[in-house]
């Protein structure tokens with residue numbers, strides 16, 4: 001088993017019906033561990049139902065950096081029998097199951113010599129503490145008691161969670177956790193797992209991917225955010241709305257995605273840094289206006305957080321199948337940049353950078369994520385706020401257009417789309433004196449006039465001007481990131497984009513003790529495609545693998561098309577679940593062994 | 596301050612001779628001149644259609660958007676720079692058909708902006724298909740057997756939806772149209788001006804003469820009170836089904852149907868919109884306090 005040594009980290013899974021507050025409870029626990037200096041990664045799995053259905057929340061806790069979930073658990077907290085039936089197999093030998101014998105029947109799975117049953121009267125304790133809905137809090141205390149972890153950090157995170165509610169609620173919840181903790185501590189004296197905090201560890205932030213993108217956008221000075229809810233992008237709308245007053249952002253929940261994208265283009269015209277976000281289905285509706293942003297040279301940022309498609313697909317699950325869609329979306333041809341964060345740190349950095357790129361290139365920039373990024377939280381180093389800078393490109397926000405004679409035509413009118421070597425014309429905001437300009441969804445001439453856009457020479461000049469931005473983009477966009485061994489010395493080289501990063505990095509750590517040397521390249525900017533870097537990387541490798549979460553091998557196809565090379569092997573997943581490091585480990589080991 | 600001559604570009608409008616768009620062009624240019632605005636004070640947004648080609652003929656801060664999507668673009672502008680007055684120009688196919696959803700929501704939002712609909716009851720630019728406001732039973736290339744469904748009643752829909760300023764004009768009466776534009780521009784809130792703009796090429800029913808025989812002005816009507824929503828709604832319904840009846844049987848009211856003073860606009864609900872939003876991006880925003888909570 002390629003897992004870190006038994007006992008070196010803790011994996012807890014909580015399962016039960018939707019509506020029980022499983023995720024909220026799990027997140028409180030996660031916060032307690034992070035506050036104690038430990039690293040966490042959590043995974044929420046849920047069907048598209050509000051009540052009923054089966055939800056799970058899995059928390060991985062370690063004193064060392066971790067970057068993904070794993071397939072096995074040490075402690076299962078079962079709020080119902082279904083959780084036992086579905087997840088008992090995932091519990092490692094010697095692991096424990098916390099359950100309420102009053103709620104979860106023990107027929108058929110107890111007694112067991114493989115796992116340790118931890119029966120706790122969760123409901124009864126909860127009622128005594130103040131109400132049955134606190135059963136989940138009792139269970140949190142119980143879980144900590146089991147692993148010999150002190151209660152105080154949990155009490156703190158409960159207090160933080162209920163800070164906006166009546167004090168009584170906090171007190172009742174702390175009481176509930178305390179009974180659970182005390183009860184289990186007594187009976188679990190001999191349980192093998194002990195989790196200890198790291199009091200001197202540096203402060204970490206615990207965020208999901210959408211929060212990281214949102215924080216990056218706020219840091220970049222976003223002024224306008226518009227969206228129509230669609231899982232898994234909806235939580236970014238909530239994040240933005242929560243901060244609209246304190247940060248000073250106009251946030252609009254629109255009538256549909258078409259409105260969102262068009263509003264964002266309108267806001268960009270006034271110079272507001274503006275963004276919308278959705279999932280693939282919503283982006284399908286935005287696509288026409290996305291093309292308009294391209295031809296009108298509007299600086300907009302679009303988040304596309306993928307779930308399995310086509311159409312409504314699997315709303316609450318994950319996939320990496322919109323790569324080709326976003327790089328080609330829109331009829332005709334126009335430049336765009338597509339950035340694919342692999343984790344929370346990437347999400348923050350690429351988010352603020354996306355706004356600079358949109359301004360510098362005056363063209364739409366996509367942040368391509370997926371549910372695995374959007375929904376799951378990871379502890380990461382405090383974001384590097386000092387690195388954030390604002391570059392608005394060629395933009396004049398105030399004054400008089402007469403002060404920019406280079407941007408004026410013979411008649412003294414402002415040339416919004418003046419042909420430029422780098423493809424980027426001077427942008428002047430409405431409000432600047434004398435700057436009449438026509439932003440146009442039609443092809444147009446240098447002034448923006450649609451009629452002249454039909455002249456062959458004007459069309460050619462404008463089209464070439466826009467497409468030249470891709471050359472400039474190549475100089476500005478983040479390059480691929482490389483990890484692990486030097487590719488020339490590696491037994492196997494792996495190429496990936498987006499959130500496969502976590503499982504790949506995790507698998508690479510597990511392969512170290514096996515003596516397998518792995519080199520990895522993350523395609524951070526997927527468009528324009530970094531063909532030279534990828535070709536060089538793959539060309540220097542002994543054996544090559546692409547890991548991607550789709551059926552057709554979209555990244556592999558791009559590599560073939562852009563680099564004229566192919567890889568030796570691939571690993572795909574498209575059942576709605578994220579890659580696990582176990583899967584990646586097995587594949588990389590197989591390729592290395594056969595190489 | 597913008598003069599009519601400043602608005603005109605070197606290009607002469609390419610609309611068909613006699614098209615109602617010419618008169619609407621004249622009326623709006625003159626009202627902009629009379630308003631005393633400078634080019635930096637307002638922005639125009641256009642949909643797609645013959646009307647939208649006007650984007651080329653008005654010099655202004657402009658955004659010629661997509662078919663049906665002028666209102667959301669205008670909303671983005673209005674909600675990110677409070678110092679700009681926003682004037683939106685749309686067609687009936689454009690604004691009531693493909694953009695119908697945005698129409699309803701823009702009305703209920705009461706965003707401070709002015710929306711002009713060039714209502715020629717036909718698709719001009721795509722050569723004469725039926726539009727959402729085409730008369731029932733009208734024959735067009737897309738409805739050779741006659742339009743089956745009822746036309747949209749934009750004035751009625753807007754009033755029902757809580758609009759705060761609803762007017763209807765006729766391109767054949769430029770002075771009257773100008774007075775509507777002026778009031779719409781002054782209105783604090785979303786103002787709708789639906790304008791009958793005869794398409795002389797494709798619409799052989801609703802011609803200038805057809806309207807001249809039928810229009811009457813609400814302000815000349817005894818007892819008409821534009822602050823009375825019920826009266827406004829009833830008046831909007833009274834002509835709705837009768838556009839093809841004989842001139843003496845049915846009349847087409849033009850003028851201000853409904854006006855609400857002292858309205859609460861969408862912008863009024865956004866205290867954070869106290870300055871143009873681009874000012875937030877002059878340097879990085881300090882998010883350290885927000886980050887502390889994560």
Ligand SMILES: Cc1ncc(C[n+]2csc(CCOP(=O)(O)OP(=O)(O)O)c2C)c(N)n1
Pocket residue numbers: 643644645646647662685686687688689690713715717718719720721726794
């Ligand atoms: C998405 C989309 N669908 C169709 C068209 C084609 N189109 C251009 S103008 C138009 C209709 C114009 O009619 P109307 O809005 O009434 O304006 P008019 O030309 O009569 O002024 C259509 C369907 C388009 N440009 N975009």
Ligand code: SF4
Pocket residue numbers: 609610611613614615616645646715719720793794795796797
């Ligand atoms: S087709 Fe009709 S609407 Fe278009 S320009 Fe000609 S007359 Fe005007």
